[in-house]
Amino acid sequence: MSNLDEMGKKVRKLQLRAAVAKTRLRGLAEDLPRKWREIEEVAEETSAVFAELDGAKRELAAMKKLR
Secondary structure (H helix, E strand, C coil), rough: CCHHHHHHHHHHHHHHHHHHHHHHHHHHHHCCCCHHHHHHHHHHHHHHHHHHHHHHHHHHHHHHHHH
16 A cells, blocks of 8 residues: 555544544534533544644645655
8 A cells, every 4th residue: 555545544534533523522512501611622632633634634635746
């Protein structure tokens, strides 16, 4: 498997993790004000996943450009 294929696979996995994190955050928001203490932790986790996804997408785009 090439580096490009591996990076594509990583991006797809991160996209799934990001979708799950977004859904979890949205669900938590619907439970307000009851679960307000969890918001910061879930928001930080969601932000970290999206930051990692953004970096992987940029790396994949750069790899495709060099191809």
